[in-house]
Amino acid sequence: MDIIEILFTASFWAAAIRIATPLIFATLGELICERAGVLNLGIEGIMVAGAFAGWMAVYSGTGLWVGVAVAMGVGMLFGLVHALLTVPFGLSQHVVGLGVTLLATSSTYYAYRLALPEVTNPPKIAAFQPYEIPVLSEIPLLGPALFSQTPFTYLAFVLVAVVALVLYRTPVGLAVRAVGENPAAVAAQGLSVTAIRMGAVIVGSGFMAMGGAFLTMSAFDSFFFEMVNGRGWICIALVVFGSWRPGKALLGAILFAAFDALQIRVQQTGFGAEFPYQIFLMMPYFLSILALVAMSRRAEVPAALMVPFNKGER
Amino acid sequence: MRLEPIRNPSVARRVVPIGLALGATIAIASLLASVAGANPFSVLGLILKGAFGSKFAIVETFNRATPLIFTGLAAAVAFRAKFWNIGAEAQLYAGALTTVVLGTGLLAWPSFALLPLLAFVAILAGALLLLVPAVLKTRFGVDEVVTTLLFNFIFLLFISMLLEGPLKDPMGMGWPKSARVVAEARLPRIFEGLRVHWGFALALISAFVVWIIQTRSTLGFEMRAVGLNKDAAAFAGIPVNRVLVKTALLSGGLAALGGFSEVAGLKGSLTLDLSPGYGYTGIIVAMLALLNPIGVIVAALFVAGIFVGADSMSRAADVPTYLADIMLATALLLVVLAIMLTRFRVVRD
Numbered sequence: 001m002d003i004i005e006i007l008f009t010a011s012f013w014a015a016a017i018r019i020a021t022p023l024i025f026a027t028l029g030e031l032i033c034e035r036a037g038v039l040n041l042g043i044e045g046i047m048v049a050g051a052f053a054g055w056m057a058v059y060s061g062t063g064l065w066v067g068v069a070v071a072m073g074v075g076m077l078f079g080l081v082h083a084l085l086t087v088p089f090g091l092s093q094h095v096v097g098l099g100v101t102l103l104a105t106s107s108t109y110y111a112y113r114l115a116l117p118e119v120t121n122p123p124k125i126a127a128f129q130p131y132e133i134p135v136l137s138e139i140p141l142l143g144p145a146l147f148s149q150t151p152f153t154y155l156a157f158v159l160v161a162v163v164a165l166v167l168y169r170t171p172v173g174l175a176v177r178a179v180g181e182n183p184a185a186v187a188a189q190g191l192s193v194t195a196i197r198m199g200a201v202i203v204g205s206g207f208m209a210m211g212g213a214f215l216t217m218s219a220f221d222s223f224f225f226e227m228v229n230g231r232g233w234i235c236i237a238l239v240v241f242g243s244w245r246p247g248k249a250l251l252g253a254i255l256f257a258a259f260d261a262l263q264i265r266v267q268q269t270g271f272g273a274e275f276p277y278q279i280f281l282m283m284p285y286f287l288s289i290l291a292l293v294a295m296s297r298r299a300e301v302p303a304a305l306m307v308p309f310n311k312g313e314r
Numbered sequence: 315m316r317l318e319p320i321r322n323p324s325v326a327r328r329v330v331p332i333g334l335a336l337g338a339t340i341a342i343a344s345l346l347a348s349v350a351g352a353n354p355f356s357v358l359g360l361i362l363k364g365a366f367g368s369k370f371a372i373v374e375t376f377n378r379a380t381p382l383i384f385t386g387l388a389a390a391v392a393f394r395a396k397f398w399n400i401g402a403e404a405q406l407y408a409g410a411l412t413t414v415v416l417g418t419g420l421l422a423w424p425s426f427a428l429l430p431l432l433a434f435v436a437i438l439a440g441a442l443l444l445l446v447p448a449v450l451k452t453r454f455g456v457d458e459v460v461t462t463l464l465f466n467f468i469f470l471l472f473i474s475m476l477l478e479g480p481l482k483d484p485m486g487m488g489w490p491k492s493a494r495v496v497a498e499a500r501l502p503r504i505f506e507g508l509r510v511h512w513g514f515a516l517a518l519i520s521a522f523v524v525w526i527i528q529t530r531s532t533l534g535f536e537m538r539a540v541g542l543n544k545d546a547a548a549f550a551g552i553p554v555n556r557v558l559v560k561t562a563l564l565s566g567g568l569a570a571l572g573g574f575s576e577v578a579g580l581k582g583s584l585t586l587d588l589s590p591g592y593g594y595t596g597i598i599v600a601m602l603a604l605l606n607p608i609g610v611i612v613a614a615l616f617v618a619g620i621f622v623g624a625d626s627m628s629r630a631a632d633v634p635t636y637l638a639d640i641m642l643a644t645a646l647l648l649v650v651l652a653i654m655l656t657r658f659r660v661v662r663d
Contacts, residue, residue: 085651094398105639289464
């Protein structure tokens with residue numbers, strides 16, 4: 001099949017949206033943290049923890065949405081660890097983030113081995129099923145691509161709108177953006193920079209975990225080691241690519257996912273079979289780096305990103 | 315709450331928090347092991363016994379510590395200049411790659427010439443690999459954390475491609491592994507009968523060289539200045555970007571030397587599981603060592619001890635091996651917090 005032909009199939013765009021969904025959740029989460037001035041490198045591990053927690057909850061008998069909530073809760077817990085160390089104590093966000101990733105990943109694997117000691121093939125759960133939205137799903141091309149997804153995917157799109165609304169149209173959002181730009185001014189208003197930043201990191205981490213949970217509860221129906229596979233790091237690049245704006249980040253995630261879906265399909269063509277498959281697997285990472293280079297000059301980085309705030313220091 | 319710097323911290327202030335951090339790490343690990351059904355009070359003893367309890371265990375700990383000294387130095391050097399190289403994993407593989415490419419029979423040189431060449435080429439490969447993120451940072455302002463992280467994935471796929479293609483061992487029974495390096499390309503053992511190889515000595519020498527660079531050279535001074543305050547360093551006439559690139563070359567080279575040492579000293583060939591995350595663990599080593607090159611040696615032995623000890627403990631007490639990683643992550647986070655508390659006091663307001 002020709003590459004142009006692939007681009008006009010509904011199944012290709014449906015796959016792109018599916019691949020984009022976990023990235024949308026996690027990118028939104030990272031965006032909230034960074035908008036408040038905190039780089040959260042715990043993202044990769046928090047996604048692993050979310051993927052496991054949501055799946056495990058459903059496997060042990062809860063409903064799917066309860067599973068999503070459990071994943072979010074676990075993510076927020078790791079977010080709390082990150083927030084405590086980086087905000088009031090002002091520790092290096094790089095080191096703490098990597099530490100949280102290692103902590104979340106290893107405790108997830110530990111919990112997995114405790115819960116399922118002798119299992120070689122992880123059990124499957126009854127994952128989210130596609131729900132065709134009446135009328136809309138009948139639009140050609142767009143219908144099957146956008147409106148025949150699982151409810152978990154729809155939630156991602158709703159969340160982008162909600163986050164954008166909260167960030168730009170509410171006092172809470174203003175406070176979050178302000179602590180990322182000029183924390184001293186926020187403190188002068190009598191607000192607690194610490195509380196706002198911690199809140200942003202905790203909520204953002206919850207969203208990251210939901211991104212992980214999508215992998216085990218909607219994209220697949222089981223938990224595997226290494227299943228997050230660098231998606232968290234890609235989301236950090238996507239935040240930069242989207243210049244810290246929810247709408248642009250959504251667009252970036254879909255573009256990126258479309259490219260990923262395309263490489264999977266080209267891999268299966270006669271043309272693609274002439275190259276080692278690893279070349280195709282490298283593409284998403286290269287693309288992320290290229291996106292960073294392309295956007296770096298124009299990026300409007302939050303002014304207080306990675307700058308700890310200590311009251312009383314002038 | 316607010317943090318207030320302490321002018322002259324007492325000895326207790328400098329030691330107690332770190333002791334507490336390590337104690338808490340052991341307590342958490344014991345608690346987690348008891349969740350898995352082990353006796354919590356036996357955990358520490360079993361770890362110590364597993365890491366240092368026999369000649370075999372000590373040799374194992376030293377062999378584990380060797381690559382960690384290299385990657386720990388790589389992180390320590392870079393972090394001192396606030397250059398966040400998280401790509402030591404890829405750089406280590408770069409050094410391992412050049413070692414098998416040149417060491418599997420391409421050059422029929424005697425040992426005394428071949429080994430230095432292999433080490434030199436490995437350093438070059440690791441340095442070049444980190445040069446790309448370094449230049450992206452200095453030229454385009456691209457954050458090196460993300461680029462070095464992503465390079466790890468790219469480079470491992472590249473290695474996987476080579477191991478399934480041109481580098482695949484025809485005698486390897488279909489496994490993605492390279493051919494073994496020739497006898498002249500093997501680092502000999504330091505003591506007859508003990509499995510500790512000259513890679514460990516090379517690691518110690520490297521730590522010493524880095525210490526000399528950091529404390530006795532202009533470059534070391536410049537790296538520290540750039541790390542403390544980039545703008546002030548630039549104002550004082552230090553070429554910040556050039557210093558960052560030099561730092562990157564040194565850091566990448568050190569990590570790659572670890573790859574050379576693993577292949578030439580221990581494994582003899584290249585596989586995709588040559589490193590169980592030594593590049594990432596090196597960051598923990600560097601942080602625990604307070605970025606001090608001599609401290610890296612101690613921290614690497616400590617971390618290797620946890621790995622080897624926890625491995626043996628988890629087999630003895632039937633606890634999942636991931637406990638070692640949890641211990642390291644906990645130790646990292648708590649020690650970083652403790653270091654801060656040695657210099658600041660928390661004030662309520």
